Amino acid sequence: MNASNPVALARACAEAMYSRDIAAQELGITVDSVGPGTATLSMVVNERKLNGHGICHGGLIFTLADTAFAFACNSYNVNAVAQHCQISFLAPARLGDRLTAVATEIFKGGRNGLYDIRITNQNGEHIAEFRGASRSIKGAVIAGDEGASAS
Amino acid sequence: MNASNPVALARACAEAMYSRDIAAQELGITVDSVGPGTATLSMVVNERKLNGHGICHGGLIFTLADTAFAFACNSYNVNAVAQHCQISFLAPARLGDRLTAVATEIFKGGRNGLYDIRITNQNGEHIAEFRGASRSIKGAVIAGDEGASAS
Amino acid sequence: MNASNPVALARACAEAMYSRDIAAQELGITVDSVGPGTATLSMVVNERKLNGHGICHGGLIFTLADTAFAFACNSYNVNAVAQHCQISFLAPARLGDRLTAVATEIFKGGRNGLYDIRITNQNGEHIAEFRGASRSIKGAVIAGDEGASAS
Amino acid sequence: MNASNPVALARACAEAMYSRDIAAQELGITVDSVGPGTATLSMVVNERKLNGHGICHGGLIFTLADTAFAFACNSYNVNAVAQHCQISFLAPARLGDRLTAVATEIFKGGRNGLYDIRITNQNGEHIAEFRGASRSIKGAVIAGDEGASAS
Numbered sequence: 001m002n003a004s005n006p007v008a009l010a011r012a013c014a015e016a017m018y019s020r021d022i023a024a025q026e027l028g029i030t031v032d033s034v035g036p037g038t039a040t041l042s043m044v045v046n047e048r049k050l051n052g053h054g055i056c057h058g059g060l061i062f063t064l065a066d067t068a069f070a071f072a073c074n075s076y077n078v079n080a081v082a083q084h085c086q087i088s089f090l091a092p093a094r095l096g097d098r099l100t101a102v103a104t105e106i107f108k109g110g111r112n113g114l115y116d117i118r119i120t121n122q123n124g125e126h127i128a129e130f131r132g133a134s135r136s137i138k139g140a141v142i143a144g145d146e147g148a149s150a151s
Numbered sequence: 152m153n154a155s156n157p158v159a160l161a162r163a164c165a166e167a168m169y170s171r172d173i174a175a176q177e178l179g180i181t182v183d184s185v186g187p188g189t190a191t192l193s194m195v196v197n198e199r200k201l202n203g204h205g206i207c208h209g210g211l212i213f214t215l216a217d218t219a220f221a222f223a224c225n226s227y228n229v230n231a232v233a234q235h236c237q238i239s240f241l242a243p244a245r246l247g248d249r250l251t252a253v254a255t256e257i258f259k260g261g262r263n264g265l266y267d268i269r270i271t272n273q274n275g276e277h278i279a280e281f282r283g284a285s286r287s288i289k290g291a292v293i294a295g296d297e298g299a300s301a302s
Numbered sequence: 303m304n305a306s307n308p309v310a311l312a313r314a315c316a317e318a319m320y321s322r323d324i325a326a327q328e329l330g331i332t333v334d335s336v337g338p339g340t341a342t343l344s345m346v347v348n349e350r351k352l353n354g355h356g357i358c359h360g361g362l363i364f365t366l367a368d369t370a371f372a373f374a375c376n377s378y379n380v381n382a383v384a385q386h387c388q389i390s391f392l393a394p395a396r397l398g399d400r401l402t403a404v405a406t407e408i409f410k411g412g413r414n415g416l417y418d419i420r421i422t423n424q425n426g427e428h429i430a431e432f433r434g435a436s437r438s439i440k441g442a443v444i445a446g447d448e449g450a451s452a453s
Numbered sequence: 454m455n456a457s458n459p460v461a462l463a464r465a466c467a468e469a470m471y472s473r474d475i476a477a478q479e480l481g482i483t484v485d486s487v488g489p490g491t492a493t494l495s496m497v498v499n500e501r502k503l504n505g506h507g508i509c510h511g512g513l514i515f516t517l518a519d520t521a522f523a524f525a526c527n528s529y530n531v532n533a534v535a536q537h538c539q540i541s542f543l544a545p546a547r548l549g550d551r552l553t554a555v556a557t558e559i560f561k562g563g564r565n566g567l568y569d570i571r572i573t574n575q576n577g578e579h580i581a582e583f584r585g586a587s588r589s590i591k592g593a594v595i596a597g598d599e600g601a602s603a604s
Contacts, residue, residue, distance in 0.1 A: 016203070017203035018203070020201075020202075020203045020204075020205065021201075021202050021203040021208070022198060022199055022200070022201045022202075023199065023200050023201060023202050023207075023208035023210065023211055024202070024203075024208070026199050047173060048173055048174065048177050049173070049174050050171075050172075050173050050174060051171075051172050051173075051174050051175070051218075051221065052167070052168035052169070052171045052172040052175075052221065052225075052292075053171075053230070053232070054171065056174075057172070057174035057175070057214065057217070057218075058217050058221075058233050058236070059174065059210065059211070059213050059214025059215075059216075059217040059218065060174055060210070060214060062210050062213045062214070062217070062236070063208065063210025063211060063213070063214060064210070065210075066208070066209050066210040066213065067202075067208075067210065070202065070203065070209075074203075079204070081204070081240070082209050082240055083239065083240060083537075083565075083586070084237070084238070084239045084240070084536075084537050084586055085209070085213070085237070085238050085240075086235070086236070086237045086238075086388050086433070086539070087235070087236050087237075088234065088235045088409075088416055088435060089232070089233055089234060089235070089236075090409050090411065090414070090416070091411070106431060107390075107392050107428055107431065109392065109393070109428075112392070112536075114390055114392070114431060116418075126409055126411075129408060129409065129416060131388070131433060133390060133536070133537055141203075234386075234414075234435070235385075235386050235435055237388070237539050237584070239560075239567055239586060241560050241562065241565070241567070242562070257582060258541075258543050258579055258582065260543065260544070260579075263385075263543070265541055265543070265582060267569075277559075277560055277562075280559060280560065280567060282539070282584060284385070284386055284541060318505070319505035320505070322503075322504075322505045322506075322507065323503075323504050323505040323510070324500060324501055324502070324503045324504075325501065325502050325503060325504050325509075325510035325512065325513055326504070326505075326510070328501050349475060350475055350476065350479050351475070351476050352473075352474075352475045352476060353473075353474050353475075353476050353477070353520075353523065354469070354470035354471070354473045354474040354477075354523065354527075354594075355473075355532070355534070356473065358476075359474070359476035359477070359516065359519070359520075360519050360523075360535050360538070361476065361512065361513070361515050361516025361517070361518075361519040361520065362476055362512070362516060364512050364515045364516070364519065364538070365510065365512025365513060365515070365516060366512070367512075368510070368511050368512040368515070369504075369510075369512065372504065372505065372511075376505075381506070383506070383542070384511050384542055385541065385542060386539070386540070386541045386542070387511070387515070387539070387540050387542075388537070388538070388539045388540075389537070389538050389539075390536065390537045391534070391535055391536060391537070391538075443505075
């Protein structure tokens with residue numbers, strides 16, 4: 001892995017982040033694929049994720065999307081944090097559903113990034129749509145191989 | 152508890168919802184107080200809630216706020232669901248912090264509701280600010296004592 | 303024009319709406335193209351649109367996007383209104399710029415719709431990104447040729 | 454006016470901004486009051502502001518709110534720009550209505566600010582609710598009397 005190969009760099013960042021992301025591990029979130037500015041993650045809705053209406057807690061759908069957002073905006077090995085996020089809940093996610101979140105970069109300029117994350121279930125139904133605004137901060141995701149510093 | 156006492160009704164709805172909200176229980180979220188259109192919930196940031204940057208996962212801060220939102224907008228014993236939510240992350244929440252989410256109703260008309268949820272830590276620092284739009288649907292939170300049906 | 307031709311119906315709805323949309327006309331907004339769930343509109347930044355920083359007022363960039371959103375979500379000849387909108391301002395729009403807003407439908411189910419509107423300038427620079435949630439209400443855009451009633 | 458009097462400074466910033474804000478002047482927006490982090494502006498819905506549904510164009514309601522937001526976040530004589538805005542439309546504004554937008558600061562830290570703007574009509578009805586995130590940039594609103602530079 002080195003910075004001259006953006007896909008390898010994105011993968012190395014994702015591995016480093018995932019190994020430290022206890023919350024994502026606890027929820028059974030898995031990283032299906034990553035690339036520069038993109039990430040695909042998934043999660044199964046088990047009983048521990050149900051809310052008072054008997055469907056998947058919206059907070060955990062958000063958490064899946066937010067994690068995909070984090071992996072996408074940190075894929076350049078420049079630490080980035082979420083500033084503002086918005087989610088629209090379109091259809092309920094039910095016990096046993098496998099949810100997949102696909103993060104796409106729609107803007108990157110200076111320290112600012114904007115990412116859309118689409119959440120679907122195993123039947124391709126559109127469960128939720130998330131938009132996140134990120135900002136680069138000091139530091140690298142993986143030491144010794146910093147990406148270009150943000151301007 | 153009966154519908155002619157709005158505070159008692161809100162408490163009964165909260166008890167019923169909490170007993171079924173496995174996700175909130177798993178995260179150690181507690182209900183500090185509820186009332187008509189309001190709710191105060193709290194949660195401690197333990198190690199299982201940390202993300203890849205070593206701070207509380209934003210998704211779990213959202214989950215705390217979203218749960219307070221749910222308890223506030225379901226406090227009239229008319230089932231309500233989240234449609235759109237927005238969160239701004241203002242300061243990091245750290246290991247050991249106790250986060251408190253206070254939900255306030257800022258609009259209610261027809262089937263639509265709008266709620267603001269402020270998240271602070273044990274020192275009163277403003278950690279995040281959440282806004283949620285709800286919509287009433289069919290059904291009551293607790294059977295046998297339905298609130299006024301939504302128009 | 304009839305309801306069996308969705309493109310012709312979208313165009314007829316756009317013509318009817320534009321003829322009544324005095325605000326859009328006053329701002330010099332023009333409709334470049336429309337289709338089922340889509341619309342492309344544009345506007346030139348003249349001196350009357352500048353704000354206190356000497357750049358295009360963000361409210362008028364929003365107004366262009368919101369108008370494209372309205373034309374897209376009303377393209378089925380079922381009256382629809384904006385409920386919640388979000389905009390991220392990515393780069394300033396300057397005097398003389400021609401701004402184009404392209405609206406795309408990302409979800410439609412029951413009475414609810416979700417639309418993304420991308421605003422670019424004449425050089426293809428990404429000026430702003432807008433997301434709007436719509437809800438269908440009673441009535442048709444053009445009389446005598448109602449679309450399928452919303453469920 | 455000097456920087457040691459925050460109210461006078463806010464007023465001086467508002468006067469300077471308003472004199473350059475051609476868009477706000479064209480829409481007949483007036484500044485009712487300003488203070489540190491706050492602003493109250495109003496506007497009458499005339500025929501030129503109606504949309505295709507015969508009610509006030511949502512973009513112009515947003516523009517009123519966005520202008521109040523700008524005056525509030527620029528009240529410290531440090532240039533600030535809108536980054537992300539969200540609006541919920543709660544009730545229609547009709548021909549002849551006088552709309553008032555009250556901006557309140559809900560967070561200020563480093564270069565970041567968060568402001569809520571409530572829009573009501575002459576009867577106190579809640580027409581819309583706006584939230585804006587600002588970021589301080591280089592420069593002062595009024596020359597020769599710069600506020601403390603943002604950190």
